Amino acid sequence: MTFLPLIPATLLVAALATLPLYADGYCLSLSLSLLNYTVLATAWAMFSGPTRYVSLATVAFFGIGAYSVAVLGEVLPWPLVLLIAAAVGGAVALLVGLSTLRLSGVYFVVFTFGLAELIRQLVTWYEVNVTRALGRYVFVDVTQAQIYWQMLALATLVFLTGWLVGRSRLGFALRIIGDDETVAPHVGIDITIVKVALFALSAVFMTLAGAIMAPRWTYIDPAIAFNPMVSFQVLIMALLGGAGRLYGPLLGVIPLTLLFEFLIARFPNHFSIILGLVFLVIVYLVPNGVAGLTARRAAR
Amino acid sequence: MTRLLEISGLTRRFGGLVAVDGLSFGVAQGEIVGLLGPNGSGKTTALNLVSGALKPDAGTIMLDGRPIAGLRPDRIARLGLARTFQLVRVLGSMTCAENVVAGLAFRRPVLWGEAAARRAGALLDRVGLGGRGAMPADALTYIDQKRLELARGLALSPRILLLDEWLAGLNPSELQEGIALIRSLRAEGTTIVMVEHVMDAIRSLCDRCVVMNAGALIAEGPPAAVLADPAVISAYLGGDDA
Ligand SMILES: Nc1ncnc2c1ncn2[C@@H]1O[C@H](COP(=O)(O)OP(=O)(O)OP(=O)(O)O)[C@@H](O)[C@H]1O
Ligand SMILES: [Mg+2]
Numbered sequence: 001m002t003f004l005p006l007i008p009a010t011l012l013v014a015a016l017a018t019l020p021l022y023a024d025g026y027c028l029s030l031s032l033s034l035l036n037y038t039v040l041a042t043a044w045a046m047f048s049g050p051t052r053y054v055s056l057a058t059v060a061f062f063g064i065g066a067y068s069v070a071v072l073g074e075v076l077p078w079p080l081v082l083l084i085a086a087a088v089g090g091a092v093a094l095l096v097g098l099s100t101l102r103l104s105g106v107y108f109v110v111f112t113f114g115l116a117e118l119i120r121q122l123v124t125w126y127e128v129n130v131t132r133a134l135g136r137y138v139f140v141d142v143t144q145a146q147i148y149w150q151m152l153a154l155a156t157l158v159f160l161t162g163w164l165v166g167r168s169r170l171g172f173a174l175r176i177i178g179d180d181e182t183v184a185p186h187v188g189i190d191i192t193i194v195k196v197a198l199f200a201l202s203a204v205f206m207t208l209a210g211a212i213m214a215p216r217w218t219y220i221d222p223a224i225a226f227n228p229m230v231s232f233q234v235l236i237m238a239l240l241g242g243a244g245r246l247y248g249p250l251l252g253v254i255p256l257t258l259l260f261e262f263l264i265a266r267f268p269n270h271f272s273i274i275l276g277l278v279f280l281v282i283v284y285l286v287p288n289g290v291a292g293l294t295a296r297r298a299a300r
Numbered sequence: 301m302t303r304l305l306e307i308s309g310l311t312r313r314f315g316g317l318v319a320v321d322g323l324s325f326g327v328a329q330g331e332i333v334g335l336l337g338p339n340g341s342g343k344t345t346a347l348n349l350v351s352g353a354l355k356p357d358a359g360t361i362m363l364d365g366r367p368i369a370g371l372r373p374d375r376i377a378r379l380g381l382a383r384t385f386q387l388v389r390v391l392g393s394m395t396c397a398e399n400v401v402a403g404l405a406f407r408r409p410v411l412w413g414e415a416a417a418r419r420a421g422a423l424l425d426r427v428g429l430g431g432r433g434a435m436p437a438d439a440l441t442y443i444d445q446k447r448l449e450l451a452r453g454l455a456l457s458p459r460i461l462l463l464d465e466w467l468a469g470l471n472p473s474e475l476q477e478g479i480a481l482i483r484s485l486r487a488e489g490t491t492i493v494m495v496e497h498v499m500d501a502i503r504s505l506c507d508r509c510v511v512m513n514a515g516a517l518i519a520e521g522p523p524a525a526v527l528a529d530p531a532v533i534s535a536y537l538g539g540d541d542a
Binding site: 169172175183184186187191 | 351352353372373374377378382383385389391392393394398401402403405406407408410412452455456
């Protein structure tokens, strides 16, 4: 009974997998963006939805993934590169989680933002002073279609994981923490372990997204890989869709990816300003996200 | 024969204020002990120290012969100590059944899935919320939220239960139901420490009372004797230097 949603989901994934067979380059590239933001926003909401800890570290992990590929892509077989990227992203998340998840509210937001900037500066410093070249070329022999299939697989995995976590004691513990962090330990929940585990799990998906997307650029530098705008975009997408449900972020990813794509093409110089306005409007008008709206309507 | 809970020399300071000052008392298996004292005398702080929400500055707490002072609250909960909160705390975004499952899913042994749902249903019946499992917890009235919080505590199958003014704010008929509910817990052998201001409840439920004033213990004994103690009376009448 509870496995019922898996059937339409499987059909959907199968249908999406055929896309590269007939789509043109532009359509494929747009779909890739959609998949990328779907992974990032869903992974973000996996941790931040139930705990309400707003993380701006998304791009830190994304960038770690991208750089793992830029450094190792040529030297090691691809699955191993992905594995190492995931391990590095997960390890950084564990470290960061253990040291910061005791922070609450605004301190956590600021810390995660600072973390992404710090990693970017460290990478920049290293490239300038050690390798003596700011940018790197990403030489991985992979077609756009292959990148697409990998991202589709990752998106499927993120949903499957989120679905399983939602049914597990781990996910339940996270919801309790989100509801009342004072009550949680008194029913026997080790809140630090739960939060760190979910933070790391979500970070691994973000890292893998960065790793899979990296070959698409052919050239990366710290400003591209660690662009803080990505963290904000992911945040706003998840908020618009509603971070309280697994499918929520997707409802924000689709319209906003298309909107951002349009805005970047039409108003490349004013993109940040418009992004800010979009942010304000969303937080003001749909505080619980689209998913929250529809759920409330259904409850009526 | 040592008692189930044994507290000795328990002390906690907040800056210059000594909220709990060398408190010592014990609770025997199956006993209901009332923890009394005027407002601000340190009762809630004492419960917070025992349940691990706060760390003591000094003193020992033994639960069934095991030192628990300074342990994390989740460890203490798993050792069999459950509590309610002075300001009722239910998990508002969840159903009543989920609130009770919260108490089942992380204790030892773990209860989860079908078994947890069944047990949660039984516990909701137990506290008088039968049939309301699917109801959102924040839709409950105040007394029913208190019942739900109690069910969540009982879900831990605690060896000892700490109630912080669980009967406060109830109207007279609710109060009678509440007293009957706690009495029925005693009949099942549950050991309880209850912070309480409601004298009727103290007289009819407690085997023994411990009275605090300004963080320190000022009297201990059967309810009738303790409530007649001049030191207790003057503390309640507001003498800081009683
Ligand atoms: N976290 C805290 N930080 C600073 N002071 C505190 C803290 N918690 C309690 N206190 C102080 O410690 C003293 C004891 O408070 P506590 O809440 O334990 O009293 P109480 O006996 O439970 O009172 P009441 O009957 O009003 O609930 C009070 O003076 C209170 O202001
Ligand atoms: Mg109190």
